[in-house]
Amino acid sequence: MNDVSAEVEARREALESAIEQSAGYLEPFRLARATDDLRAVKHRMELGMDLTVVALVGGTGSGKSTMANAISGLDFTDSGELRPTTERAAACAWGDGAEPMLDFLGVDDDRRFRKGSILTDEEPEFEGLVLLDLPDHDSIRVSHSVQVSQLMPVVDLLMWVLDPQKYADQRLHADYLQGLARRKDSMIVVLNQIDTVPFDQRDRIVEDVKKVLADDGLDGIPVITASALDHQGIDEIKIHIASAVSRDSINAVTARAEIAAIAGRLQDSVADSEAEISDESLQPVAQQLARAAGIGAVGSSMRASGESWREFALAKPEQPATSTVTAIRGTWLDSVASDLPPAWAKGVHDSVVGPEKLRRDIADAVAAVPVTKPSSTNSLILVWLGALLILAGIGTRVAAAFGSPILFSDSAASWIVAGVVILAGVWAIFMARSVRKSAAARAADRYEQAVEREILQALRTDLGEPAQIVLTQHRRTRQALAKAGA
Ligand SMILES: Nc1nc2c(ncn2[C@@H]2O[C@H](COP(=O)(O)OP(=O)(O)O)[C@@H](O)[C@H]2O)c(=O)[nH]1
Ligand SMILES: [Mg+2]
Numbered sequence: 001m002n003d004v005s006a007e008v009e010a011r012r013e014a015l016e017s018a019i020e021q022s023a024g025y026l027e028p029f030r031l032a033r034a035t036d037d038l039r040a041v042k043h044r045m046e047l048g049m050d051l052t053v054v055a056l057v058g059g060t061g062s063g064k065s066t067m068a069n070a071i072s073g074l075d076f077t078d079s080g081e082l083r084p085t086t087e088r089a090a091a092c093a094w095g096d097g098a099e100p101m102l103d104f105l106g107v108d109d110d111r112r113f114r115k116g117s118i119l120t121d122e123e124p125e126f127e128g129l130v131l132l133d134l135p136d137h138d139s140i141r142v143s144h145s146v147q148v149s150q151l152m153p154v155v156d157l158l159m160w161v162l163d164p165q166k167y168a169d170q171r172l173h174a175d176y177l178q179g180l181a182r183r184k185d186s187m188i189v190v191l192n193q194i195d196t197v198p199f200d201q202r203d204r205i206v207e208d209v210k211k212v213l214a215d216d217g218l219d220g221i222p223v224i225t226a227s228a229l230d231h232q233g234i235d236e237i238k239i240h241i242a243s244a245v246s247r248d249s250i251n252a253v254t255a256r257a258e259i260a261a262i263a264g265r266l267q268d269s270v271a272d273s274e275a276e277i278s279d280e281s282l283q284p285v286a287q288q289l290a291r292a293a294g295i296g297a298v299g300s301s302m303r304a305s306g307e308s309w310r311e312f313a314l315a316k317p318e319q320p321a322t323s324t325v326t327a328i329r330g331t332w333l334d335s336v337a338s339d340l341p342p343a344w345a346k347g348v349h350d351s352v353v354g355p356e357k358l359r360r361d362i363a364d365a366v367a368a369v370p371v372t373k374p375s376s377t378n379s380l381i382l383v384w385l386g387a388l389l390i391l392a393g394i395g396t397r398v399a400a401a402f403g404s405p406i407l408f409s410d411s412a413a414s415w416i417v418a419g420v421v422i423l424a425g426v427w428a429i430f431m432a433r434s435v436r437k438s439a440a441a442r443a444a445d446r447y448e449q450a451v452e453r454e455i456l457q458a459l460r461t462d463l464g465e466p467a468q469i470v471l472t473q474h475r476r477t478r479q480a481l482a483k484a485g486a
Contacts, residue, residue, distance in 0.1 A: 004248045005049035011259045011484045012041060018266065018480035021473050025343040026269055037262045041255050047101045048128075049252035052245040053154050055132040058161035059169055063192040066228035067161055068092065068133040071237065072115055094129040101130060105151065125242040128249075152183070154251055157244040159237070160189045164197050164205055168212055181217035186250070188222045188240050189213065195227040260485035270344070270478045274471045275336045277464045279456065285463075286455040288328050292320035293366045295451050299444040306374055306440020314373065317366045317451070325362065326355040329463070336467055344474050351466035358462050365454035369447060374440035382432035389425030393418040 019026075019034050026034070056064040069075055072092045090111040091102055102112055116122035134151075158180070180187065191209055194202060202225060209223055222240065226233025275281075290296070297315040305312035329352075337348040353361070400414035 004252045005045075008045065008049055008252050008256050008259070011256060012038070012045065014480040015259050015263050015484035018263065018477045018484060021477040021480065022266070022269060025341075025347060025474075025477075026266070030266070030269070034262055034266055037258070041258045041262070044251060044258070045255050047104050047154065047251055048097050049249055049255065050128045051098055051101055051130050051251070052128055052156045052241075052247075052249055053101065053105075053130045053132060054157040054159060054241055054244060055134055055151060055155050056159050056161055057134050059163070059166050062161045062163040062166065063228045064161045065090075065133050067159075067190065067192060067226070067237075068131055070228045070231055070234050071241070072113070072131060074113060074115060089135060090133045092131045092133075094123060094126040094131075097128075098130050101154065104154070105132065107132070126245055129241065129245055131241075152180075153254065155183075156186060156247070156250050157241065158183065158187045159240075160187065161192050162189060162209065163193045164191065167191065167209055184218050184221050186244070187218070188224060188237070190233070190237060191223060191225045192228055194225040194232065195230050256485065263481045263484035266481055269341055270474060270481060271340050272478075274340065274474045274478070277336065277468045277471065279460075281335075282332075282456055282459045282464050283452075285328060285332050286452050286459055289320060289325065289362050289455050289459075290366075290448070290452050292324045292328070293362065293451070293455075294318040295366065295448055298371055299448045302371075302374055302444035302447060303441050306437040309436075312373075314371055316371065319363045320359060322355060322359055325359040329355050329358055332463065333467075336471070340474065344470065347470045347473075348467050351470050353462040353466075358458075361458040361462055362455055365458040366451055368454050369450040371447065372443070374436075374443040376436055376439070378439065379432040379436035382428050382435060386425040386428030386430075386432065389428060390422050391425075393420075393422030393425060396421060 015038060019031070019038060023031055056068055058064050068090070074092060088111055089105065089107050090113070091098075091105070091107045092113040092115055093102070094116050116126065132151075189209065191206060197205055206223055206225060210219070213219060213221060213223070224233050224236050224240075226237060228234075294315065294317050298317050301312070301315040305314060333349055333352065337345040340348065397414060397418035400411055400418070
């Protein structure tokens with residue numbers, strides 16, 4: 001497989017995958033048409049995209065068969081006055097892989113010839129060439145083998161072999177040449193049997209051929225003088241053939257264009273881009289739902305409980321209202337799907353869970369996080385410590401007043417020590433309050449975050465993941481269509 005067939009095959013595969021991915025999102029008739037068109041392209045491609053079909057056409061006795069022999073160096077085609085098989089096309093193929101094309105063209109098995117191969121590396125510039133010696137132009141129409149209508153779409157180079165006597169033949173022009181103007185880039189004219197024309201008349205006759213061609217709208221196509229019998233002009237003809245071989249085959253070019261056309265017709269079934277679903281995009285939704293479940297009130301009551309020493313009843317989370325959940329879900333779906341074509345948007349809507357189930361899952365998520373009173377152990381320890389210190393301070397002072405020798409006998413020092421100890425006690429009690437307050441605030445933050453995490457997890461499962469599957473499919477379809485050449 002050379003570059004062009006690999007490239008066209010990659011486009012075909014991309015289109016096939018785009019059609020598969022989007023099958024559920026296309027109207028049935030569009031899907032059916034795309035599938036049929038793709039199948040037709042596939043059949044075309046199976047004929048071979050690396051082949052170069054060169055067809056020799058022209059009137060009876062102009063020397064097509066002799067020319068085919070001269071080009072191939074084989075005696076693969078019958079030439080001469082007696083032409084028992086003139087009704088049947090013959091072909092010579094350089095290298096492998098021409099069989100499907102020869103089947104398509106209706107060349108009989110016993111009229112197929114082989115020349116060279118990649119292995120022998122003979123005439124590598126002709127690798128993939130299929131040289132067709134066709135029945136005389138006036139018998140093409142009635143031939144059961146190669147039909148012109150079948151031939152033209154796969155011919156890379158049409159070589160008109162004219163002879164000096166009959167080049168102005170009316171039927172030739174009326175029937176064929178005039179209809180081929182749009183293919184003139186892939187045509188050459190060979191004025192054969194030039195050996196039968198006196199030297200001094202050759203230029204005039206070539207000018208005349210060009211004039212006849214121009215009248216048919218075929219001006220500018222190369223006219224080569226040749227003699228198949230004497231091997232004149234063959235090298236120049238071979239240069240044209242080699243140049244045709246080096247170009248992308250018409251079959252590949254046509255297949256590429258057809259693939260792009262099919263992809264182009266599907267282009268409006270996808271959007272230019274799709275939303276990205278991430279935790280960042282679900283986070284605001286989780287926060288809204290947490291608010292709807294009254295999580296803020298629970299947090300506030302936890303914080304407030306840190307402000308006082310009294311027993312405090314904490315607020316309880318509530319079930320969010322169905323209407324609220326429906327609205328929040330709808331807004332999110334719009335943000336994710338509204339830029340998609342209707343079928344894909346519907347796909348996203350259908351993929352996610354409904355509002356009632358979502359509401360239950362949010363309630364479960366909220367319930368999964370227990371509402372616990374903020375711990376007061378640390379602050380209570382501080383209170384007790386403070387009380388002990390105050391008592392100790394008072395005790396020290398009292399003991400000193402009664403002259404106890406336990407601690408200090410000096411009364412000034414005892415006042416100072418007692419004062420410091422009592423102050424430390426007061427400070428500890430004071431600190432207990434702020435420790436309690438910040439512990440409560442931390443607990444409230446932890447609670448709120450835990451609930452948001454649980455809700456986020458439910459949102460991933462209920463909304464994000466199923467929607468992502470549809471969006472990924474959309475992205476793959478879009479990218480595949482782009483690759484197919486839409
Ligand atoms: N003098 C001359 N005769 C040729 C030339 N090419 C072919 N012929 C002869 O013309 C006759 C018809 O040739 P053929 O190749 O069978 O023509 P076809 O009907 O187009 O296939 C044969 O007798 C050939 O030998 C040429 O270049 N010069
Ligand atoms: Mg012939």
